[in-house]
Amino acid sequence: MLEDFQQKRYETWRDEKLANYHPNPASLFVEVNNPLQLSSAEKKVITDNCRSNNLSFIKIKPNVEIRGPIHSINAQLGLVDFDQHLCVEDDGLVVIEDTNAPKKGGYVPYSNKALNWHTDGYYNPMDALVGAFSLYCIQPATKGGENRWIDPEMLYIHFRELNPDIVSALSQPTTLTIPTRREDNQIVREASIGPVFFIDKVSQKPKMRFTQRKRNISWLGSIEITDALCALNDFLTGDSEIHHQYKLAAGEGLVCNNVLHNRSSFIDSNQQRRKLIRGRYRNSVSCN
Numbered sequence: 001m002l003e004d005f006q007q008k009r010y011e012t013w014r015d016e017k018l019a020n021y022h023p024n025p026a027s028l029f030v031e032v033n034n035p036l037q038l039s040s041a042e043k044k045v046i047t048d049n050c051r052s053n054n055l056s057f058i059k060i061k062p063n064v065e066i067r068g069p070i071h072s073i074n075a076q077l078g079l080v081d082f083d084q085h086l087c088v089e090d091d092g093l094v095v096i097e098d099t100n101a102p103k104k105g106g107y108v109p110y111s112n113k114a115l116n117w118h119t120d121g122y123y124n125p126m127d128a129l130v131g132a133f134s135l136y137c138i139q140p141a142t143k144g145g146e147n148r149w150i151d152p153e154m155l156y157i158h159f160r161e162l163n164p165d166i167v168s169a170l171s172q173p174t175t176l177t178i179p180t181r182r183e184d185n186q187i188v189r190e191a192s193i194g195p196v197f198f199i200d201k202v203s204q205k206p207k208m209r210f211t212q213r214k215r216n217i218s219w220l221g222s223i224e225i226t227d228a229l230c231a232l233n234d235f236l237t238g239d240s241e242i243h244h245q246y247k248l249a250a251g252e253g254l255v256c257n258n259v260l261h262n263r264s265s266f267i268d269s270n271q272q273r274r275k276l277i278r279g280r281y282r283n284s285v286s287c288n
């Protein structure tokens with residue numbers, strides 16, 4: 001399944017990617033002066049970071065009314081087509097916190113539990129995947145709540161160089177199925193069937209759709225996929241130069257083209273409760 005990204009074209013893209021990739025994420029921070037009006041220099045660095053690393057950090061002066069500024073930054077980056085998930089509010093944003101609130105209670109993202117490696121919206125249909133997401137930290141947890149991430153393009157290169165059979169197995173069109181979800185005999189989400197690695201039609205670059213969840217998930221039964229999955233999970237569990245880790249501080253955020261990520265568990269105190277704002281979009285940060 002490598003014919004979608006033939007060797008010669010892959011090698012040209014790979015060499016350019018590796019030449020531009022920033023190995024140190026500390027260089028990906030951009031201080032935003034006025035979120036309602038990004039300067040051309042700020043916008044250029046954010047989009048350059050998203051082109052080289054699929055992720056940029058931002059720093060904004062704390063503001064009592066932060067949703068408007070976050071919405072504005074994302075819109076200026078071309079992120080307007082927000083994902084219509086269960087908890088999303090009218091501005092396309094959602095508060096991520098440990099809560100028992102209706103709709104959120106019982107879901108791991110809205111608890112203080114760890115989140116395993118995944119891309120956002122892996123359960124969406126292939127024609128409605130999440131292209132980008134943003135996070136903004138209003139308050140970090142007292143302890144824990146760090147995110148780790150890997151640029152999926154770098155992961156694609158890693159495995160294609162290591163063993164192209166792994167990429168090929170995980171690029172089968174029916175590799176990963178998230179079954180139809182029903183509540184009270186009503187379908188609330190159609191089944192999602194697709195590959196783990198695929199070449200995005202618009203950008204012609206590798207993207208990922210992945211989760212480490214074990215329940216309500218079905219992997220295509222083949223030795224090649226079992227072996228490839230084992231290699232992928234082993235790699236994710238370990239450490240490498242393309243694994244990165246950061247705990248957002250208050251006033252810091254990130255915008256990314258749906259990098260592979262996880263979250264450690266965290267502890268809140270009465271004085272300090274972890275509170276982040278997340279946006280999810282079908283389009284990606286426009287890099288043109």
Ligand SMILES: [Fe+2]
Pocket residue numbers: 118119120261
């Ligand atoms: Fe996520």
